Amino acid sequence: MKMRYVAALCAVALLLSAPLVGAGEDETSVPEKILAAKADTVVNLKFVLKLQIIVQGQSRDQEQNMEVRGVLIGDSGLVLTSNMNFGGIPESVRRQYNLEVKATPVELKILFGNEVEEYDAQLVARDSNLNLAFVQILDMKGRKVKGVDLRTGVEPRIGRELIGVTRMSRGFDCAPSVGRLFVTAKVEKPRVMWAVNGSFSEIAHPVYNIAGELAGILSIQEGSEGVSQGGGMMGGGNNNIRPVILPLSDVVRSLKQAEKRAAEALETYAEDNEGDEAGDEAGESSPGDGEKASETKDGEGEQKPEPGDEPGDDEE
Amino acid sequence: MNSTRAMLVLLAALLILTPTASGRERGVDSLRSDMEFAKEQVYPALVNISVVVKNYSGGRPQRAPAAGSGVIVSPAGHVITNYHVAGETTQIICRLPNKESIEAEVIAHDPLTDLSVLKLKLETRKNRNIPIPFARLGNSDLLTTGDYVLAMGNPQSLSSSMTLGIVSNPKRVFASFTGAEMQEMDLPGGQATGKFTRWIQHDALILGGNSGGPLVNMKGEVIGINELGGSGVGFAIPSNLVAHVLNQALSQGRVIRGWFGVSLYPVEKMGRDDGVLVSSLQPGGPAEKAGLLPGDVLLTVGDRPVEALYFEQIPPVYKFLADFAPGSEVEVGYLRDGLAAKTTLTVVEMEEYQADVMEVRKLGMTVRDITGPMALIRRYPTSDGVYITGMRAGSPADAAKPKVGPGDVIVELDGKKVTDYATLLKIVDELGKRDDILIRVWRRGEDVITVLDTTAKKKPFAGGELPKAWIGVKTQVLTTDVAKALGLGKTRGFRITRVYRQTEAEKAGLVVGDIITALNGEALRAYRVQDAELLRRKVENLTIDDKADLTVVRGGEEQTLEVVLQETPKTSAEVKTGADKLLEYKIRGVTFSDRAGKRWPMDRTGVIVTEVTMGGWAYLAGLRPGDLIKRIGSLEINSVKDFKKAVKWVAKEKPATVSIFVLRGYRTSFVFIQPDYND
Structure with a gap:
């Protein structure tokens, strides 16, 4: 009798649980599909970041071995990643701690999935406002790639879920992984962006709606006014810096500029590899050549100074 | 009478014996005339x-x-x-x-x-018919303590001068404070010196710049070459040693010396009054090969006795040994454990301790050959190989993993044995650009191999920050105090302090003193100095080439001005750069910031010097970072492209003097670079 009661209870439980499991499977199949479709767009960036950190006027040099993620954009080998990976620091943080960071990535390589082949690459542009950086693969070695098309997409909607795709680190087999975000607000000024919460935190990665459509790029943004709102030593966080989804139109504007620089980078790379010994006496380079250009003055790329703010100015 | 005569004789004698004022003058005059004579001669x-x-x-x-x-x-x-x-x-x-x-x-x-x-x-010379003046060398062995000497030279690199002194010690050697050993001397480059020298110590004032100048006796002969000095004491190399070196240089083009491979010590403390003690032997040297041992007392070398009771006598013995021709067989008589013995050794040529440093530019390193003495002292197995003395940061050897660096001895490159600098250079010339060049070095007893990559010479293009939207004005926050003082009540925003010329801001009619209170209708709530970045941040969030509405207060009246948003001007890191690798300096193009900051005309052209390599030709000539180059030779420099052409012209034409016309600060100047193209 007792056994019969238990069996009946189990049957009820199974009946009750069956639709739930079924609904869950349907739901998770969306991220799974997106993961399958987009995993190949995610690449690893390996480089050494040379840092000169100046805190309160005290300078310290260090080098960090970095391995971070980026996303292929288009089919030319251009990779989108976070400017923070190259030493970018929010302006309010720099000001708060009187912090200056000069960061130079060297020996930059791109790796696909968990392959061992490395592809020479170059940081070609930073957009510290959007917290994005653009890296160009210099020699594709005949490899064909198909990246994300940032020019086609939809707007996020408040209250809806977004899916992000990335990869785990090399120590975890570069396994493709997904995360979810929930759109909590739409900010209109000074630029349009959507605030989000959730489990996906890979900055500069595209996010998709559950229909698999591109909905924007995850970034973090600083409010255009104000400073850290409370917290202090007891915590509370900096509410002025938030994860947001950038509208594609803003990202595409940066992308267009970055593409020009990427083309110049490829051109220069090709010239340099022609073995031009004749030009050795007069080494000339394109804009932003050399270490100086790849340095960031203050962690957010070559900060645009106001005219008259550069060293040596205002000589009498 | 007799007494009177005696008195007269006495007076006469006193007059003769007592120096008169005129007699003293004659003494001074004599010295002066000697000096003038010596001066005329030298x-x-x-x-x-x-x-x-x-x-x-x-x-x-x-x-x-x-x-x-x-x-x-x-x-x-x-x-x-x-x-x-x-x-x-x-x-x-x-x-x-x-x-x-x-x-x-x-x-x-x-x-x-x-x-x-x-x-x-x-x-x-322009006039070859005028004979060149020259001085004669005297005999320094005739000098004695107290002799007058004149030091001639160019102290502190000033014009020629002459000082007077006396010889304090004609045979000075440098022993340690305890008198236990002679002190070795090294020149700045690390070369040992003074082994054969007993210096003439004198008190004629010599300073930096006197080095190499003559020490002159009153006969107008050069009896020494000043080498060291300061604090009222000077040391000169005796002219007899100078004459020996001069004769060898003139007859053989170099100074050739014999080498026995012995170190010597005076025998005074052994209670002996003859011979010289062998204190050590160079392993593998002629003396060791001939069977001599430390502790032996040399008595004869060839057919002459040798003796050094004191340190002062050591340099002449060394010189005596060095005068034997390399290859000659020399019989040496010595005393060992009280027994006299003889042996014959074969003299070899004395090598310099250190070879000259040479540059291997393609590998970004400096090296020197390994001399016999260097190999012995450093206990290298052979003198084959090349010793690395320095490494350029970022050079192929520096970038190798593991690195190759100073102190390593290159013994093999690209599978070929490296015996000396010449073989290394030959191998390097044949290398080309490759990333798989195997190099083998000897490092303190370890045999280390690594790979050099000579392909990655040029740094690829590296992009900087992307341009943002920008309005061509400078501003200050309209603080509460300032607003109140201006009678603007609670107005908040930014006061324009400068409008850049030839910008959209100027076109829009913005003027200094305007108070910007809103951007695209959004109020700018700036009232503290900490809010200084607010306007810039808001503008940067807008789109380049879009129009923005600025609400401004001018003369108490509010108005709206439409401004086209420009790109932020290029920074110094974003303009083209160039380098003259021969003259060793770098430049970049002129930026908007340069023109605005220095209040140059907006059409000012040229290139700005960003880096002048210390020790390079441009550095020597006084080119400075910050100089705006306007002309190189006769070529006008308006852009980096012009600069590149000029650099190629210099490399091709090799002018003796490269004149560079620059703007430095508020005035123009010329820099004359005189490179040695063969160096």
């Missing part, structure tokens, strides 16, 4: 030597101007100076007291005596 032959010294540091040569003194000692224009003046130089110019400047070439260097023999290029 002073015209005194030269002020200006050199470009080539030191090696960080894997590259670094040049610097230096100066010293010298003296012409032959009608053919041979000049004696110190090795530490003329050694490791690229240009030597001798200036005579009559202001005539003549370039000189090196005949021989002899670091072991700190002497160099130069020869003036007399064929380059």
Whole structure:
């Protein structure tokens, strides 16, 4: 009798649980599909970041071995990643701690999935406002790639879920992984962006709606006014810096500029590899050549100074 | 009468014996006339030597101007100076007291005596018919303590001068404070010196710049070459040693010496009054091979007795040994455990302790050959290989993993044995650009291999920050206090402090004093100095080429002005750059910030010097970072492209003087670079 009661209870439980499991499977199949479709767009960036950190006027040099993620954009080998990976620091943080960071990535390589082949690459542009950086693969070695098309997409909607795709680190087999975000607000000024919460935190990665459509790029943004709102030593966080989804139109504007620089980078790379010994006496380079250009003055790329703010100015 | 006569005789005697004032004057006059005579004999032959010294540091040569003194000692224009003046130089110019400047070439260097023999290029003189003045060498062995001497030279690189002193000690050697051993001396480049020298110590004032100048006796003979000095004491190399070096240089083009491989010590403390103690032997040297042992007392060398009771007697013994020709068989008589014995050794040629440093530019390193003495002292298995003295940061060897660096001995490159600098250079020339060049080095007993990559010479393009939207004004926050003082009540925003010329802001009609209170209708709530970045941040969030509405208060009236948003001007890191690798400086294009910051006209062109390599030719000539280059030679420089053309012109035409016309600060200037293209 007792056994019969238990069996009946189990049957009820199974009946009750069956639709739930079924609904869950349907739901998770969306991220799974997106993961399958987009995993190949995610690449690893390996480089050494040379840092000169100046805190309160005290300078310290260090080098960090970095391995971070980026996303292929288009089919030319251009990779989108976070400017923070190259030493970018929010302006309010720099000001708060009187912090200056000069960061130079060297020996930059791109790796696909968990392959061992490395592809020479170059940081070609930073957009510290959007917290994005653009890296160009210099020699594709005949490899064909198909990246994300940032020019086609939809707007996020408040209250809806977004899916992000990335990869785990090399120590975890570069396994493709997904995360979810929930759109909590739409900010209109000074630029349009959507605030989000959730489990996906890979900055500069595209996010998709559950229909698999591109909905924007995850970034973090600083409010255009104000400073850290409370917290202090007891915590509370900096509410002025938030994860947001950038509208594609803003990202595409940066992308267009970055593409020009990427083309110049490829051109220069090709010239340099022609073995031009004749030009050795007069080494000339394109804009932003050399270490100086790849340095960031203050962690957010070559900060645009106001005219008259550069060293040596205002000589009498 | 007798007494009177006696008195007269006595007076006469006193008059004769007592020096009169005129007699003392005659003594002074005598010294003065001796000095004038000596001056007439030597002073015209005194030269002020200006050199470009080539030191090696960080894997590259670094040049610097230096100066010293010298003296012409032959009608053919041979000049004696110190090795530490003329050694490791690229240009030597001798200036005579009559202001005539003549370039000189090196005949021989002899670091072991700190002497160099130069020869003036007399064929380059404008008037070759005028004979060149020269001084004669005297016999320094005749000097005694108290003799008057004149030091002639160019102290502190000033014009020629002469000081008077006396010989304090004609045979000075440097022993340690305890008197236990002779002190070794090293020249700045690390070369040992003074082994054969008993210096003439004197008190004629000599200073930096006197080095290489003559010490002159009252007969007008050069009896020494000043080498060290300061604090009222000077030391000169005796002229007899100078004559020996000069003769060898003239007859053989270098100084050849025999080497026994022994170190000697005086025997006084052994209670002996003859012979010289063998204190150590160089492993594998002639003396060791002949069976001599430390502790033996040398009694005869060849057919002559040798003896050194005191340290002062050691240098002449060394010189005596060094005078044996390399290859000669020499019988040596010695005492061991009280028993006399003889042996015969074969003299070998004495090598310099250190070979010259040379640059291997393609590998970004400086090296020197390994001499026999160096191999012995450092306990290298052989003198094959090349010793690395310096490494350029970022060079292929520096970038190798593991790195190759200073102190390593290259023994193999690309599978080929490296025996010396010449073989290394030959192998390097054949390498080309490759990323798989195997290099083998000997590192303190370890055999280390690594790979050099010579392909990654040029850094690829590296992008900077992308341009943002920008309005061409500078502003200050309208603080509460300022607003109140201006009668603007609670108005908040930014006061324009500068409107940049030829910008959209100027076109829009913005003027200094306007108060910007809103951007695209959004109020700017700035009222503290901390809000200074607010306007910039808001503008940067807008789109380049879009129009923005600025609400401004001007004269108490509010109005709206439409401004086209420009791109932020290019920074110095975003303009084209260039480099002259020969003259060693870098430049970049002129930016908006340069023009605005320096209040230059907006059409100002040229290139700005960003870096001048220390020790390079441009550095030597005084080119400075910040200089705006307007012209190189006769080529106008308006852009980096023009600069590149000029650099190629210099490399091709090799002008003796590269004149660069620059704007420095508020005035123009010329920089004259005189490179040695063969260096």
